[in-house]
Amino acid sequence: MSSLHLHQVLTALGCTTWDTDARARARIAGDLALTTYRGHTRDQGTPYLEHPLAVVTILRKEIRVTHPETLLLALLHDALEIAPNAQEELTRRLGAPFTARLRALTADHRLERRAKADGDETRWRAKQEALPPEDLLVRLADRLHNLRDLAASPNTGRRDRFLRTLEDFHLPLAAAARDLNPHLAAMNALLHAEYARSQQEAHRETGRPLDGTDRPDRRPGLPPDAPRGHR
Numbered sequence: 001m002s003s004l005h006l007h008q009v010l011t012a013l014g015c016t017t018w019d020t021d022a023r024a025r026a027r028i029a030g031d032l033a034l035t036t037y038r039g040h041t042r043d044q045g046t047p048y049l050e051h052p053l054a055v056v057t058i059l060r061k062e063i064r065v066t067h068p069e070t071l072l073l074a075l076l077h078d079a080l081e082i083a084p085n086a087q088e089e090l091t092r093r094l095g096a097p098f099t100a101r102l103r104a105l106t107a108d109h110r111l112e113r114r115a116k117a118d119g120d121e122t123r124w125r126a127k128q129e130a131l132p133p134e135d136l137l138v139r140l141a142d143r144l145h146n147l148r149d150l151a152a153s154p155n156t157g158r159r160d161r162f163l164r165t166l167e168d169f170h171l172p173l174a175a176a177a178r179d180l181n182p183h184l185a186a187m188n189a190l191l192h193a194e195y196a197r198s199q200q201e202a203h204r205e206t207g208r209p210l211d212g213t214d215r216p217d218r219r220p221g222l223p224p225d226a227p228r229g230h231r
Contacts, residue, residue, distance in 0.1 A: 004049050006030050012053045013071050014060055022068040028093050029072045036079045036086050044152040052078060054145045055138070063141070063186050067134065073101055074138045080106040084113050101135055125169055133180045136173075140187045143170050147194050171195060 009030035010016075015023050033049060040048035055074045059065040072094075079086055080102050091099040107124045109116045128139055143166060150159050171192060178188035 004034065004047065004053075006034060009033060009049075009053065009075070012056050012060075013068075013075065015068065015071075018068050025072060025094065026068065029075055032079070032086075032090060032093060033075050036076070036083050040082050042149075042153075043155050043158065044149060046152075048078070048082065051145060051149075052076065054149075055141045058141045058144055058190075059137070062190060063137070063183050065137070065183060069098070070134045070138065073098070073105075073135065074141060076102060077105050077138050077142060081110045084111050104131060104135060105139060128169075129173065133177065133184060136177055137183055137187055140170065140174050140177075140184075140191060144187070144191050144194060147191070147198060150198070166195065 006027070010026055013026050013030070015026040018026065033052065037047070037049040037052070042048055042051060052075050055077065056071055059071060059074055065071060076090070076094075079090060080099075084106075087099055087103075090102065103111060104127060107116075107120065107127075109120050128136070131139060146162060147166065150162060153159055174184070174188040174191050178185045
């Protein structure tokens with residue numbers, strides 16, 4: 001997709017069956033997404049908007065999410081990371097509660113437009129752990145798409161950092177949340193399966209031994225050194 005338009009965004013949201021008010025909010029959110037993400041690219045060289053649209057698609061098609069506000073949150077989940085100065089316009093057009101949810105999905109140093117400092121990672125993890133179930137679902141769908149797209153990134157340092165954080169934080173977080181609702185259970189299964197697939201692929205390509213988190217008989221959410229018989 002070299003050029004994205006409002007019709008494509010609305011189609012990705014699947015909003016034709018929504019009620020009148022929700023469809024109106026979808027058009028507003030779609031317009032904001034096009035404006036906010038325009039001109040930004042991911043390190044893979046693709047238009048940035050393709051990422052949030054992929055997150056929306058994961059939620060709709062694979063997790064079967066139908067709630068409009070969750071899908072709109074997914075569409076704009078990176079808006080304040082990309083453009084922190086868009087907060088006023090987002091609040092004006094979609095409301096303060098919606099913008100507060102976006103802030104909770106954004107690391108503090110991104111909101112404050114500064115370099116990452118000591119303590120920021122700890123605070124960011126705490127913010128993610130405090131997310132309500134639907135917002136956590138969006139965050140985990142974001143992690144899932146990033147994992148699927150990781151091989152296309154030319155930044156090996158970024159790839160390594162992403163995998164380390166996934167292994168020691170997001171996979172256990174997903175496992176801990178899996179009993180909260182069926183959507184999070186499905187997301188936990190998808191994320192762990194995609195991680196296992198990516199590790200098996202890396203093993204085939206490099207021949208490196210799989211570590212404890214890759215072991216196929218390990219129950220998701222258990223620590224890497226859990227005994228094989230532990231279920």
